[in-house]
Amino acid sequence: MDNLSEVAYLFMEGHVELQKYKYFYFIITLTVYFLIIFCNSVVIFVIYTNKCLHEPMYIFIAALLFNSLFGTTAIYPKLLSDFLSERPVTSYSGCMFQGFCIYTYGASEFGLLAAMAFDRYVSICKPLQYATLVKMSTVKKLLFFCWFMPSFVTGISVIITFQLPLCKFKLNRIYCNNSAIAKLSCGDISASNSFGLFGLILLLFPPVMFIIYSYIRILEVCLKNSKEFRRKALQTCFPHLIIFISFTFTSCFEVSAWGNRKQQGGVFVDYQNDGRELHLSQFQEHQPLQ
Numbered sequence: 001m002d003n004l005s006e007v008a009y010l011f012m013e014g015h016v017e018l019q020k021y022k023y024f025y026f027i028i029t030l031t032v033y034f035l036i037i038f039c040n041s042v043v044i045f046v047i048y049t050n051k052c053l054h055e056p057m058y059i060f061i062a063a064l065l066f067n068s069l070f071g072t073t074a075i076y077p078k079l080l081s082d083f084l085s086e087r088p089v090t091s092y093s094g095c096m097f098q099g100f101c102i103y104t105y106g107a108s109e110f111g112l113l114a115a116m117a118f119d120r121y122v123s124i125c126k127p128l129q130y131a132t133l134v135k136m137s138t139v140k141k142l143l144f145f146c147w148f149m150p151s152f153v154t155g156i157s158v159i160i161t162f163q164l165p166l167c168k169f170k171l172n173r174i175y176c177n178n179s180a181i182a183k184l185s186c187g188d189i190s191a192s193n194s195f196g197l198f199g200l201i202l203l204l205f206p207p208v209m210f211i212i213y214s215y216i217r218i219l220e221v222c223l224k225n226s227k228e229f230r231r232k233a234l235q236t237c238f239p240h241l242i243i244f245i246s247f248t249f250t251s252c253f254e255v256s257a258w259g260n261r262k263q264q265g266g267v268f269v270d271y272q273n274d275g276r277e278l279h280l281s282q283f284q285e286h287q288p289l290q
Contacts, residue, residue: 008166010095010184012088014174026083033076040065056134057123060116063143064243067112071105074098075175082174092166095176100151100158102177106251107150107203113244114207115142120240121214124233125221153199154178160192161185204251211244 018025047053047062078098082088090098122133161178167186179196182189218237222230 008092008169009089010092010169010171010176010181012082012090012174013170013172015082015088018083018088022083026080029076029080029083033072033080036072036076037069040069056119056136056139057116059139059143060112060119063146064109064112064116067105067108067147071102071109074101074105079174088174090176095171095181096158096162096178098176099178099181100154102175103154103157104147104151107154107199108147109247110204110207110251111146111150112143113240113247114210115139115146116240117211117214117244118142120237121217124218124236150203153203157192157195157199160195161189164189164192208248215241 044062044065047058075098078090119134122130126133157178161182164182164185164187166184168184171180171184173180178192182192215237218233222233225233
């Protein structure tokens with residue numbers, strides 16, 4: 001990879017009328033960020049300090065909230081900094097790291113939701129086997145897998161993208177992600193597309209399919225039991241189901257963005273023309289922002 005691109009800076013062009021509303025954006029975003037940190041931290045603290053809550057269901061809830069803190073921290077601090085900047089800018093390596101964190105957060109979220117679905121499935125459909133199937137050792141293994149696998153696969157995807165020659169420096173987003181960064185390359189991105197598709201199938205489809213399957217089985221068991229049993233079972237599963245549906249719809253935007261990038265895969269940009277853009281950007285990055 002060109003040494004120049006290793007010290008390049010990217011301009012975040014996705015903000016709408018930033019200078020006009022930057023203080024409004026900053027206050028709203030900061031308030032939401034503090035609320036997320038406060039609410040999630042309080043619940044995690046309550047679960048951690050109360051031994052009676054050291055059960056698989058509550059441990060998975062705490063893990064889900066911790067993952068949410070990780071994801072919001074990957075986005076909100078940089079976003080707040082951009083709101084107060086004359087022109088939002090980020091280093092190329094910093095942008096890649098943010099993209100890694102965001103994708104790891106998203107994939108881990110689906111994994112944790114699948115682990116919670118497994119806990120609910122066993123407790124409702126196989127209650128007599130719950131103590132055997134959902135042991136603390138099993139919970140630890142599930143949590144490790146939910147965080148290690150996404151970070152490993154996402155890390156490989158980021159490394160592949162990082163090897164591409166960087167020729168453009170304007171990112172039409174308010175945060176970084178792997179698919180948007182790949183669009184800035186003037187090289188062949190077919191390898192990045194192929195591994196991105198592989199990672200998408202590997203990290204998202206198995207947990208989503210298992211969650212759907214578990215709720216089908218839970219619904220079948222509920223229909224065979226009393227009305228009171230159905231009420232308690234659905235009351236337990238309803239919050240998890242709402243989170244799963246809302247997060248799935250939100251993730252569709254990121255998947256559709258990757259799909260748009262895939263349609264442009266393998267296209268080479270005129271390197272001679274972009275070479276001038278490359279040197280211009282390197283000159284600009286050493287000048288104070290006006």
